Amino acid sequence: MQEYFEWFRILYEETGINLPFLYDSYDRNRMFQGFLMTIKLSVVCLFFSVIIGIIGAWLQGSSLKWTRRIVDAYIQLFRNTPPLVQLYFFYFAIGSLMPKVATEWGGEAPLLGNFAWAVISLSFFAGAFNVEIFRSGIEAVPNSTVEAAEALGFSKFQIYKDITLPLAFRVCLPSLNNNLVNLVKTTTLAYAIAVPEMLYEANQIWSDNVNVTEMMLFLLFAYFILVGALVWCTNRWERALRIPGYGS
Amino acid sequence: MTWTINEPMVSIRDVYKSFGAFEVLKGISLDVMKGEVICIIGPSGSGKSTLIRCINALNDIQKGSILVEGQEVNDPKLDKLELRKKVGMVFQQYNLFPHKTALQNIMMAPVRVLKQDKAEVEKIARELIRKVRLEGKEDAYPGELSGGQQQRVAIARSLAMNPDVILFDEVTAALDPETVGEVLQTIKLLAEEGMTCILVTHEMAFAREVADHIYFTDRGVIVEHGPPETFFSEAKDPRTKEFLSQIL
DSSP, X not given: OHHHHHHHHHHHHHHOOOOHHHHOHHHHHHHHHHHHHHHHHHHHHHHHHHHHHHHHHHHHTOSOXXXXXXXXXXXXXXXXXXXXXXXXXXXIIIHHHSOEEEOTTSOEEESSOHHHHHHHXXXXXXXXXXXXXXXXXXXXXXXXXXXXXXXXXXXXXXHIIIIIHHHHHHHHHHHHHHHHHHHHHHGGGGXXXXXXXXXXXXXXXXXXXXXXXXXXXXXXXXXXXXXXXXXXXXXXXXXXXXXXXXOO | OOOOTTSOSEEEEEEEEEETTEEEEEEEEEEEOTTOEEXXXXXXXXXXXXHHHHHTTSSOOSEEEEEETTEESSOTTOOHHHHHHHEEEEOTTOOOOTTSOHHHHHHHHHHHTSOOOHHHHHHHHHHHHHHTTOTTOTTOOGGGSOHHHHHHHHHHHHHTTOXXXXXXXXXXXXXXXXXXXXXXXXXXXXXXXXXXXXXXXXXXXXXHXXXXXXXXXXXXXXXXXXXXXXXXXXXXXXXXXXXXXXXO
């Protein structure tokens, strides 16, 4: 393996194309940790944003006017403001109001770190879109199907869980996947509050090596592959959930 | 108040129902004894479907009383689950759950709502599939079945809850002429087994054959009723005569 890596050192010496995250074990580890952080951040945010979407869409169907209004206000707030501003707002405005906790070495640290704030901020951001996406799916479920379940004695919650959601999910899966792909790309914003994800680590490397062009090229390529893999999975998923004789 | 078998299973008394300012039912009363098959006929918009939807509380009523085995339906504290265990319903558009196979459609309510043992329910569901003559279609999705086949699955799904009375809401109206027969055959089988049936139908020949009693409704009231032998031949009211002359 090391010989292959060494080849990139030679490449650098011969041509000046500098890819230290391949031949240098320290940079390689930084890049790899950044990659893992991007995956971790994406998976956690995907999970919470979908949960927020499902609960939000359920609350939007509530008979209580104020519940619906609060959900609407949440959607408007997060849809109509830039995600970077939201991130700064959470981290700097709300974060500074949070109590401090004692650390092991006797110092003080904020209750929630930058990773936690990135998760909260990005999940709420993507979740706002997910609420609308799930709602459009729920509205596509015919009322007559829901009525049939009602007539069979299903409770409101059982209908949502067993009938409405599985059907709505299939309808909204393409737009949901679209939003999830966007979310993975938006995780790069966590760079702004120093979450050590791919972009952040790449920045560290180019600061040390002055190889901005190469790092940018690599980042573009890395995200292209990462998101491409995600899209491939979601397409497979859409196909697996297709019901014979239903829809297209 | 306990219901005895000598009393009407379904007792409708002076029922009024309106959608907004539009009054659909204007004082309807009728009784259905256990094992009876009654057919409700009449022109479109006369309130037939609304009437039977009120029996299992899919529509609420403004005034009057509907007793199902002694349970008052027009009650804000109505135990809907208790009511719907007793009253099955089959719809014009079948309303099967499109993401479940025929067998799963039949099994879902007994397993999820009545919490019955899954293996036991599956045995019953397979018997019901045989009863509605759909052997081999257990694993077909609704989208892969013809209208008549879907409607028979819907009847089996209703029977799986072991109801005491089944409401049929124009169940052949959406079917091709050649599949109407197979569905009517299934209903006739149930009627012969002593199932209490309330049908809204446009199939006059069928009504004449299976019904114990026929009600003719127009503009929210029962205009005329009687056993089929006399109803068709000795209609007195001009509105009934006119309707029958158009349809027969």
